[in-house]
Amino acid sequence: MGLLKFSNKGMQVISACVPKNVIHSSDFYQYFGKEHVDKFVETTGIEERRFADGNTCASDLCLAAAENIFNSTSIKKDDINMLIYVTQTQDYRTPGMGVSMQNTLGLSKDTIVYDLNVACTAFLHGLVMAYTFLDLPGFNKVLLLVGDTLSKIISKKDKSTGMLLADAGIAAVISKGEQYGDSFFSMNSDGAFVEAVMTKGGGYRHMSSYETLEYKTFDDGSVRNMEQNYMNGMDVFSYAISRLPKDVKRLLEFAKIDKTNIDKCAFHQANKFMMSTIAKKTGIDQSKFLYSIYKFGNTSGCSIPLTLVVNKDIIKKDELILMNAIGAGFLYGTALCNIADCEILNLIEI
Numbered sequence: 001m002g003l004l005k006f007s008n009k010g011m012q013v014i015s016a017c018v019p020k021n022v023i024h025s026s027d028f029y030q031y032f033g034k035e036h037v038d039k040f041v042e043t044t045g046i047e048e049r050r051f052a053d054g055n056t057c058a059s060d061l062c063l064a065a066a067e068n069i070f071n072s073t074s075i076k077k078d079d080i081n082m083l084i085y086v087t088q089t090q091d092y093r094t095p096g097m098g099v100s101m102q103n104t105l106g107l108s109k110d111t112i113v114y115d116l117n118v119a120c121t122a123f124l125h126g127l128v129m130a131y132t133f134l135d136l137p138g139f140n141k142v143l144l145l146v147g148d149t150l151s152k153i154i155s156k157k158d159k160s161t162g163m164l165l166a167d168a169g170i171a172a173v174i175s176k177g178e179q180y181g182d183s184f185f186s187m188n189s190d191g192a193f194v195e196a197v198m199t200k201g202g203g204y205r206h207m208s209s210y211e212t213l214e215y216k217t218f219d220d221g222s223v224r225n226m227e228q229n230y231m232n233g234m235d236v237f238s239y240a241i242s243r244l245p246k247d248v249k250r251l252l253e254f255a256k257i258d259k260t261n262i263d264k265c266a267f268h269q270a271n272k273f274m275m276s277t278i279a280k281k282t283g284i285d286q287s288k289f290l291y292s293i294y295k296f297g298n299t300s301g302c303s304i305p306l307t308l309v310v311n312k313d314i315i316k317k318d319e320l321i322l323m324n325a326i327g328a329g330f331l332y333g334t335a336l337c338n339i340a341d342c343e344i345l346n347l348i349e350i
Contacts, residue, residue, distance in 0.1 A: 003254045006131040010180030011071050012141070013343040015065040016170045016309040018296060019052040023151075023166075031157050032221075040163055043268075045272030047060075049166030049297030051151040056350065057095045058087045061169025064350050066105055066145060069171055072345055075103060076139070080173070082112045082142040084129055086122035086301055088328075089149045090115075101145065120268050120327025120328035121199070122146045122189075122301020123170075123337050128185055138186040142174040145165045150299045153199055155224035160231040163179075164271065166297035169231045170305040179340045184255040186247050187333040196235040197328035201226030237274055240326045244334070245281035248324060252332045257320070259284050262336075264315060268325035269293035269303035278324070290314075300327065312344035 007322030011258050019337065023050070025041050032040075041047060052061070062085065066311035070077055083105075085098035096115030112133075118125045123146050130142035147169030154161045212226040224230065252259055265288050267275055272293060292299075293308040299306055305321050314323075319339045 003135065003251070004185040004187065005126065006135070006183045008176055008178050008180055009131040009134045010177060010337060010340050011175070011342045012173045012177075013069050013075065013345065014170065014172045014261060014305050015068040015310055015345040015348070016302070017061045017065040017068070017307045017348045017350060018050040018168045018207040019061070020049050023049050023051050023262055025163060028156065028163050031158065031162070034290065037163070043162065043271065043273050045291070045293050046163065046297045048295050050168065052167045056149065058089045058167070059101055059150045059170055060093055061149070061350065062145040062147040062171055063101060063104060065169050065171035066143060068345055068348055069173060072087070073343060075173055077107050077307065080107050080111055080143045081139045081140045082114070082118065082133055083107060083145065083146045084114050084126050084142060086116040086126050087147050088117055088119060088300065089152060090117055096268060118327065119329065119333055120270070120300045120303070121325045121331045121333055123195065123304045124185065124187065124323060124333045127174065127335060127337075128187060130145050131183065134174065134176055137159060140176055143286060144172045144174055146170050146301045146305065148302060150229065150300060153229045155222070155228045157223035158230070159220050159222045160233050161229050164298050165229070166299050168299040168302040168306050169195070170309070171189070172303050172305060177340070181338050181340070182255070183337040183338070185253055185333060186251040186254065188247065188331070189236055192332045193235060193239060193330045194233045196330065197230070199227065199229045202324045236270070239330060240270065240274055240279065241277045243332060244326060244329045247263065247334045248282045248322070251336060255336055257336065259286070261320060262288060262322045263319035265289045265322045266304050266307045267322075267323065268327070269296070269298055269307060270326070271298065275313060284322070289328070309344055309347050312346070315339060315344065317341055
């Protein structure tokens with residue numbers, strides 16, 4: 001039924017890393033004109049975002065965030081029993097980068113490594129997987145890495161994703177501890193909408209070729225090829241505002257927690273208008289919602305933990321955090337976790 005409860009598991013520390021390269025929305029005037037771009041900013045809230053350079057991959061951002069944890073906290077590399085790496089933008093088709101990152105970080109060869117691709121719900125799926133393994137004997141700390149360099153798979157001339165998506169990487173250590181209390185998750189999937197957000201070319205059904213790399217102009221004026229990401233924004237918006245508020249209600253009923261007891265909401269930073277609509281439908285006090293989209297855009301699976309890092313100064317110990325996301329698939333979910341004594345590190349740049 002997709003409803004899960006865990007006890008005495010939680011986030012011990014969170015670290016986030018973004019590229020130094022700032023891209024302003026006004027940089028897109030050359031592609032779409034001032035009027036269109038200004039309307040986009042008003043609707044989405046995105047004034048800036050970060051793009052990685054040609055030599056920086058998602059794995060580099062995550063490694064920097066992870067090293068920040070080991071250099072700034074008392075957590076030792078030998079403490080880590082499992083590494084979970086979640087990304088849509090792998091360095092290579094194969095192998096997954098998780099095992100390479102285990103080696104680069106100097107983690108034990110006993111470390112279990114998994115690579116996942118679950119798009120914008122990456123952080124929630126990573127938490128569920130970490131919490132599940134922490135229920136087993138011998139597992140005490142899981143290193144969760146989530147990163148994407150979406151700037152590498154978009155066309156700047158595409159109206160659906162060109163100005164929306166951006167790059168970031170995060171690291172979090174998930175641990176056992178009675179201070180975390182109970183955590184609740186509602187995890188869902190609906191593959192009927194699998195083509196609503198998709199990069200069709202470059203995989204093994206449509207392997208790289210002249211056809212997949214050929215740029216085409218579409219009815220809305222967008223220009224992209226098959227190896228660049230496509231999003232049907234209206235399908236995503238309609239589905240999200242219909243299903244996500246209901247999923248929040250379902251989880252709160254399952255957890256037997258009233259919405260007035262929620263301290264902060266960190267939702268996937270899809271766009272300002274969509275988040276605002278979902279927030280109003282939940283009936284939760286708007287002042288409890290945290291944002292990072294204005295300066296960092298839509299960073300896919302990184303956006304929830306990045307939002308926590310950006311707002312670290314207003315998050316207090318033992319606050320109850322509601323998290324919610326929808327992404328390609330569609331995969332969507334909601335989580336309710338006690339922030340307890342989580343150490344949120346300052347944002348770093350590379």
